[in-house]
Amino acid sequence: MLKIDPIWQADIQQKNFRLVLDAMSRPGRCFTLHTLPDDGPVVLSILATLLDAEVSLSDPHSLLRSDDWLMLQAKSALADDADYILCDAMQLPNILPKLGTLPNPDQSATLILKVDNLGTGNHKLRLSGPGIKEIESLSINGLNLDWLSKREDWNGAFPLGVDIILIDDKSVAALPRTTNVKVEVA
Secondary structure, three states: OOOOOHHHOHHHHHHHHHHHHHHHHOOOOOEEOOOOHHHOOHHHHHHHHHOOOOOEEEOOOOOOOHHHHHHHOOEEOOHHHOOEEEEEOOOOOOOOOOEOOOOOHHHEOEEEEEOOEEEEEEEEEEEEOOOOOOOEEEEEEOOOOHHHHHHHHHOOOOOOOOEEEEEOOOEEEEEOOOOEEEEEOO
C-alpha cells in the first residue's frame, strides 16, 4: 500500500491553510503548523498547502529538491512572473516580483521567506495596521533587513504590492502588504 506523508493529505493541508489565513489576518503572530518531524521541512508543508498545478513558483535560492517539485506539481517560473516566490531570507532580495495591476492587485506575488527563527531573534519588528489592535511585536532571526526595505518599495503604490509569509522550522507568520513595519533598534 502506498504511504502518503501527512503534509500531502487534504485534512492536514486544510488545517495548515487555516493557520496561514490566521497569520495573514493577525500579522506578526506566530502559528505552529501541523506537520510531523519526518514529513520534511515546514517549507514543503506551506507549499503543499498553497500550490497546485494552476499556479507558478519560483525558487531562486534553490531551497527545493527536484523530487519536491514533482509532488508540488506547480509550474516553475522566473521570479518576475511567479505567483509564489520561495526565498532564503538571509540572501539579498535581488528579485522583482509581480506587484499586480490597479484593476487586478490580486495578481501580485506572494513571497515565502525562510528564516532561522520566528518569535526570538536579533531583529524586533513593530507592526501596526489592519488586524493589529495597537502594536504587535515580532522577533526574527535570520532575516536580511534589505527584504523589509524592498517590501516598502514594492508596496509603495497600494493596493499594488506583495504579501510575505515568513516560515521557520515549525511556525508561520505573515506580513500582508497592509501592515506597517518598523525595525526596532536593539
